[in-house]
Amino acid sequence: MTPVELSRTVLRAVRCAVEQGELSVTVPERVVVSEPGGGGCGDYATNVALQLAGPAGRAPRQVAEILRAHLVRAEGVRDVVVTGPGFLNISLEEQSDLVVGLVRDIRERGGVYGCGDALAGQVVVLRVPYEARAEVVADAVVRIVATQGGRAEVQHGEPVNLRPVPAPEDPAPLGADAAQWALLHPAAHDRPRITADHLVQRESNPLFRVRYAHARVRALTRNAGRLGFGAEPGPLAVQAEVRELLTALADHPRILTAAATHRAPDRLARHLVTVADAVLPLLPSVLPRGEEKPSAAHRARLALAEAAGTVLAGGLSLLGIDAPEHL
Incomplete structure (x- = not known):
């Protein structure tokens, strides 16, 4: 459960x-x-x-x-x-069943995990000003609304109903992905920071942590294949780090619904940081060490990590950001 x-x-x-x-x-x-x-x-x-x-x-x-x-x-x-x-x-009851059920659900649904019908049949009209951040936010909202069965239309003109605080300067020098993140990660009422911090390849950069976590998961899948085993959902001891990741993954459908209904892609961006921060501590225990042979626990941990990778890749795609295989 x-x-x-x-x-x-x-x-x-x-x-x-x-x-x-x-x-x-x-x-x-x-x-x-x-x-x-x-x-x-x-x-x-x-x-x-x-x-x-x-x-x-x-x-x-x-x-x-x-x-x-x-x-x-x-x-x-x-x-x-x-x-x-x-x-x-x-x-x-036995918490290990939660791991199996949730991971299987994510594996079966893949990129559509978290999609629902909260906005089924609804047409959401987004009236935005001619401003770079507003255009980027509206573009992301269109994709996120679609995950909940709705359709969003972007229009220009009064009365404006989607007006995030404009960026203080042109984010284009940051590059496509970092610029998207810089404009989408802050809440609409917060002024975005257009700084080189978004390009730093270290843990202080939330975008780096999200993309790094996804790339690490993909690398683990490749390395597991070289060791002759693959992911298979199975029971795991639900320790603190596993529980934190399960909670984040299980919360993904609710976050997507909230991001769609409130026209707030920042909620999805912050959730991806939560998922990344939850999966990173699990990754060192996924592959066997030394002479250790691959076990059911290794396959189950790999399946759980891949489930997190699926959520990270899907979320980044909705934000218009690339999810790299290598980083």
């Missing part, structure tokens, strides 16, 4: 409690689940009971106990513990 799926499971528990007359509240559109904080336990935690307590006219712990009764019966949930003023701490 991915974090997104768990969020839906919690929502179903709220809906069941409302339908059975145990709670009198409006079912929220979404529920946030995250790693347990201090004093928490289990795999994930949510404060939904605290959010609903006021509207329900009940103490948070009472709401939590009502929701707990529904959650413990949900498929994939092993146990639920109420802690503090009313936090729900959820333990899932």
Whole structure:
């Protein structure tokens, strides 16, 4: 069960409690689940009971106990513990299944992983000024809106509805990819930096980290082939670094939807940095070392790394940036 799926499971528990007359509240559109904080336990935690307590006219712990009764019966949930003023701490069934399911989904869907129908049938009109950054942002929004089943049309004229803060100078000297990143990575209300920092080949440069992570994954696939093995989704111990990467990959569909509905390619750009930063610590353990023979764990780690590479390549493409095989 991915974090997104768990969020839906919690929502179903709220809906069941409302339908059975145990709670009198409006079912929220979404529920946030995250790693347990201090004093928490289990795999994930949510404060939904605290959010609903006021509207329900009940103490948070009472709401939590009502929701707990529904959650413990949900498929994939092993146990639920109420802690503090009313936090729900959820333990899932074997977490290694999450790796297999998510990686297989990404491998099967490839570049369309994360695409949905949130804007199906909608025509989004983007009215932009004659300005370089506005044109670049609009171009990216057209591609991102298409991932959600919509169609975006770019027009010039008043009233303008997409006006990011203009670049202070011409970004063209940075080159195509760095210029795109310089204009798309900042939020629309932030002034972009047109500096040589975007060309620096080191960790301080977010664009470099994203493209480097993708290139490293592709190199690992080539080297694994030379060693006689390939990627194969399989169970992995869900340690901190694996959990962080799984969370980032599972969150990709939500990020794409948000970027499309809010006309905000910067959200996708920042998410790609999150994915890159999550996959890089995993890469040193993908290939066998010394006399070590390739094992099922190596194949599973390679499959997980390739899933991250798929998300990075797809995201960069939507931003109009090349995803290099070598770097």
